[in-house]
Amino acid sequence: MPNTVLDYINEHADEFFAQGAEAERIGRLTDKTVQLLKESGAMRMLQPADYGGYEFHPRDFAETVMRLASLDPAAGWVLGVCGVHPWQLAYNDRRVQEEVWGTDSSIWMASPYMPGGVLIPQDDGGYRFSGSWQFSSGTDHCDWVFLGAMMGNADGSMAQPPQMVHVIIPRTDYTIVDDSWNVVGLRGTGSKDLVIKGCRVPEYRTMSWEDVSGGDGQRRSDRTQTLYQMPWSNMFPLGITSATIGICEGLLRQASTYQANRIDANGVNVKDDPYTMFEFGEYMADLRAARRELIDNAQYFWDVTERGDTPTFAERAAGRATQVRAAWRAARAANEIYARCGGNALRMDQPMQRFWRDSQACIHHAIHATNTVYHAATLSSLGAEPAGPLRKMI
Structure with a gap:
């Protein structure tokens, strides 16, 4: 399968390079870079085909990220981080896939996975969720986020033994701290802090760390393609x-x-x-x-x-x-x-x-x-x- 995304990046190499210095100045990717990336389809490289993705081989993804990063480091970094999130979402519960991609399959997802929050179980089977996180690369341009968390008890104490969870949250449920990214390198990535104060999370928008790291979640998924295994x-x-x-x-x-x-x-x-x-x-x-x-x-x-x-x-x-x-x-x-x-x-x-x-x-x-x-x-x-x-x- 031809790597059309890499072809696009090569065709627009001068434009990507020119945006790098401005991204560093403003502390996030430029609007022009985001436009170019969306036109290229770069964030769809590991996204499932039934939601408008390309299902590229990981090798193609790696080579594309390398090329983009060699032109604009911030853009390459954001693609490298956020471009993997569609891959993980692909083997999550189909309900959250539909929530994220159902009306717009071009949206971007941020992270980080550091366990900065706590999930408190609620009587309805969902969770109450609060916390703060650093290093959310490309977050200004994303509409959903994967966040690391720890499982709590109903009384607010930490569950034992400790259990790490990945949580999927829409942009409406978290706040970006605008002045939180003042660094010596990778300034253009806009890797800002996020804060959540008590949002509700349905159970199907969570993934246990054991399921993620050990592959159990993938094996239970109905996606059997090599990419998602x-x-x-x-x-x-x-x-x-x-x-x-x-x-x-x-x-x-x-x-x-x-x-x-x-x-x-x-x-x-x-x-x-x-x-x-x-x-x-x-x-x-x-x-x-x-x-x-x-x-x-x-x-x-x-x-x-x-x-x-x-x-x-x-x-x-x-x-x-x-x-x-x-x-x-x-x-x-x-x-x-x-x-x-x-x-x-x-x-x-x-x-x-x-x-x-x-x-x-x-x-x-x-x-x-x-x-x-x-x-x-x-x-x-x-x-x-x-x-x-x-x-x-x-």
């Missing part, structure tokens, strides 16, 4: 890590253009400096490897899923370690490349500095935390069964 721990990070790699590739492109005719402080044409050329070559290879690692990893889980197998925890842990390593490999390569571009690369009129700041901000996302992921992957490879926090986001 893929493990959450592979699909959810895919967009974020793809955006990270794409931003780093954008920095490399800016640096290569900048270095092509640069004369260094010693009066030497950089192209004639074998040391810089060696180092550029090394880190360019790291970026290529990071891209290939991530795409091959997605393909591996696609193949496992397509033949009807369920990936083991050890396989999922190894996959997460690969994703995390790809992100850090790319961000470190971008940092090294930028460091070799001289003092004038620090000037604010150089797009390079924006790509560099954004690339380093990417690895601050919780999905790129190395400690528990590497620990769990290593233990699993030795035949042990990781427990507790070591199973987090795997």
